[in-house]
Amino acid sequence: MTTLSERILGAPEGSYVDCQVDRAYVHDGTGVLALEAWNAMQARMLARNDRCYVLFDHIVPANNSVTAGLQAELRRFAREQGLPFTDVGEGVCHQVMGEGIALPGEVVVGADSHTCTLGAFGAFATGVGATDMAAIWADGGTWFRVPESIGVFLSGSLAGPAEAKDLALTYVSRLSMDGATYKALEFVGDGVSSLSMDSRMTLSNLAVETGAKAGLFYADKETCAYLREFGHSAGLQVPGECRYERTLDIDMADVVPVVAVPPRVDTVRPVEDVAGIPLDQVFLGTCTNGRYADLERFARVVRGKKVRVRTLVAPASRRVLSRAAGTGVLSWLVAAGCTILPPGCGPCLGAHQGVLGEGEVCLSTANRNFRNRMGVGGEIYLASPATAAASALSGAIAVPGVQG
Amino acid sequence: MKVEGPAVCLGADIDTDLVIAGRYLRTKDRSVWATHVFEDLDPALAPRLSGAIVIAGKNFGCGSSREQAAIALREAGVRCVIAPSFARIFFRNAINTGLPVMECACPCTEGERVAADPASGTIEVGGRVYLARPLSPRMLEILSAGGLVEYWRRKQ
Ligand code: SF4
Numbered sequence: 001m002t003t004l005s006e007r008i009l010g011a012p013e014g015s016y017v018d019c020q021v022d023r024a025y026v027h028d029g030t031g032v033l034a035l036e037a038w039n040a041m042q043a044r045m046l047a048r049n050d051r052c053y054v055l056f057d058h059i060v061p062a063n064n065s066v067t068a069g070l071q072a073e074l075r076r077f078a079r080e081q082g083l084p085f086t087d088v089g090e091g092v093c094h095q096v097m098g099e100g101i102a103l104p105g106e107v108v109v110g111a112d113s114h115t116c117t118l119g120a121f122g123a124f125a126t127g128v129g130a131t132d133m134a135a136i137w138a139d140g141g142t143w144f145r146v147p148e149s150i151g152v153f154l155s156g157s158l159a160g161p162a163e164a165k166d167l168a169l170t171y172v173s174r175l176s177m178d179g180a181t182y183k184a185l186e187f188v189g190d191g192v193s194s195l196s197m198d199s200r201m202t203l204s205n206l207a208v209e210t211g212a213k214a215g216l217f218y219a220d221k222e223t224c225a226y227l228r229e230f231g232h233s234a235g236l237q238v239p240g241e242c243r244y245e246r247t248l249d250i251d252m253a254d255v256v257p258v259v260a261v262p263p264r265v266d267t268v269r270p271v272e273d274v275a276g277i278p279l280d281q282v283f284l285g286t287c288t289n290g291r292y293a294d295l296e297r298f299a300r301v302v303r304g305k306k307v308r309v310r311t312l313v314a315p316a317s318r319r320v321l322s323r324a325a326g327t328g329v330l331s332w333l334v335a336a337g338c339t340i341l342p343p344g345c346g347p348c349l350g351a352h353q354g355v356l357g358e359g360e361v362c363l364s365t366a367n368r369n370f371r372n373r374m375g376v377g378g379e380i381y382l383a384s385p386a387t388a389a390a391s392a393l394s395g396a397i398a399v400p401g402v403q404g
Numbered sequence: 405m406k407v408e409g410p411a412v413c414l415g416a417d418i419d420t421d422l423v424i425a426g427r428y429l430r431t432k433d434r435s436v437w438a439t440h441v442f443e444d445l446d447p448a449l450a451p452r453l454s455g456a457i458v459i460a461g462k463n464f465g466c467g468s469s470r471e472q473a474a475i476a477l478r479e480a481g482v483r484c485v486i487a488p489s490f491a492r493i494f495f496r497n498a499i500n501t502g503l504p505v506m507e508c509a510c511p512c513t514e515g516e517r518v519a520a521d522p523a524s525g526t527i528e529v530g531g532r533v534y535l536a537r538p539l540s541p542r543m544l545e546i547l548s549a550g551g552l553v554e555y556w557r558r559k560q
Contacts, residue, residue, distance in 0.1 A: 016538070018540045041552075041553050041556035129496060131500055135555070143499070143546075182492045
């Protein structure tokens with residue numbers, strides 16, 4: 001038997017393979033660079049224009065005329081070439097691709113490091129460079145080195161206020177920021193079946209923070225049920241005996257609410273150790289934690305109360321936003337004093353919509369807390385939506401579940 | 405696409421900042437990178453790279469994803485980089501910019517004669533033979549074109 005990466009790429013770990021790509025995508029940031037490389041290649045036609053997606057999410061709507069000009073050029077290219085295209089307000093590329101586009105067993109590449117999010121569906125999904133992407137546009141395929149795999153064995157189930165984000169930060173801290181460089185993570189074990197697709201996407205999303213190339217789940221009943229809502233009938237992927245270079249065992253019942261302390265995502269502490277640190281901003285959103293279940297958990301905590309710090313909420317997609325509008329979650333957030341941003345990356349990359357000032361502290365549900373990421377001199381603590389909600393209400397980092 | 409040259413032997417975990425320091429990135433003049441390659445590791449190295457084969461320790465090219473690191477080595481005249489393992493992005497960048505790379509642990513002495521063939525994976529160092537994983541057909545085509553952009557220009 002083989003690992004899921006070996007199965008999908010069709011060769012043993014360590015070998016180099018040439019393979020066709022089932023889905024390729026860029027966003028407004030990397031798409032501009034890929035287009036530049038495309039022009040340099042003097043290629044004319046895309047090999048598979050129906051499989052090459054352009055999804056605007058990073059700086060949307062455009063923040064200045066330079067960005068607007070670059071976006072206009074990429075938008076024109078997408079239209080001329082007949083590419084599937086989502087414009088301002090449709091959502092974060094990884095989320096949109098996860099709403100019934102990427103499927104189990106596919107090879108998916110994105111010009112963004114968090115493409116690994118789609119491993120949640122049993123796709124081999126990984127980030128590539130802009131020049132790589134231009135060549136994939138031209139040819140429809142690329143080369144890969146089949147990664148070795150690390151088995152992350154999950155048992156038990158999450159309890160109390162702990163959620164997928166806490167589990168994700170826990171495995172990142174155990175592997176460290178380069179502990180899985182070039183490897184694929186495979187999330188397996190009895191505990192997996194208790195995780196929703198939203199939770200799995202959160203877990204796969206953080207794989208790259210350990211240096212991993214991909215973070216995969218085998219498609220199971222949950223995956224198939226999720227995809228059925230989008231009209232797909234996907235088959236199961238059954239894990240078998242295979243060789244893992246290393247294994248990591250996590251009993252999910254032991255996971256407690258944690259934060260990643262700036263400036264490293266693998267410096268992880270129980271929330272209570274840092275409780276009371278005053279905040280200037282709370283941010284709920286991103287490809288890590290901007291999904292409907294995240295908004296709903298947050299909204300249930302702040303419902304009927306008032307946040308005591310500026311609180312920004314960016315739904316990960318229009319679908320998430322419209323569901324939140326339909327169920328009342330959105331109005332609870334607005335009534336509690338949250339500011340709703342358009343679906344997209346929002347302030348995650350420090351370009352607009354909530355840039356931090358020197359010395360400001362933000363608690364964010366994103367995946368990166370590098371120095372200066374959300375603004376020069378700003379500090380970022382990473383945590384779950386539940387911790388973010390408790391903290392928004394208290395104006396300082398707070399343990400979830402206490403305010404209820 | 406056999407390559408031959410004297411060995412330049414380096415240690416493990418050489419990051420891309422050591423290959424080409426951040427202070428030299430703000431230019432499009434590739435010869436600048438060739439002049440300053442490995443400057444922070446050993447300023448005497450650059451002039452010895454022309455026609456050489458770099459044999460390094462594990463995890464070569466870790467750190468920043470700058471594509472200039474691969475370009476700098478190629479511009480300096482390095483014919484191939486051999487290491488037991490490479491950082492993923494550097495490895496991709498190397499192939500895509502036309503710099504042959506081979507994954508293999510081969511002990512070496514400075515200046516020894518090296519002959520390497522990325523297509524078959526064979527490496528000969530001072531008469532000893534080692535075997536690296538052969539590259540895929542597409543990777544070899546990209547290398548022989550001189551990089552991904554040129555590979556595509558040719559295909560048009
Ligand atoms: S939400 Fe943040 S991490 Fe995710 S794709 Fe956007 S900028 Fe990157």
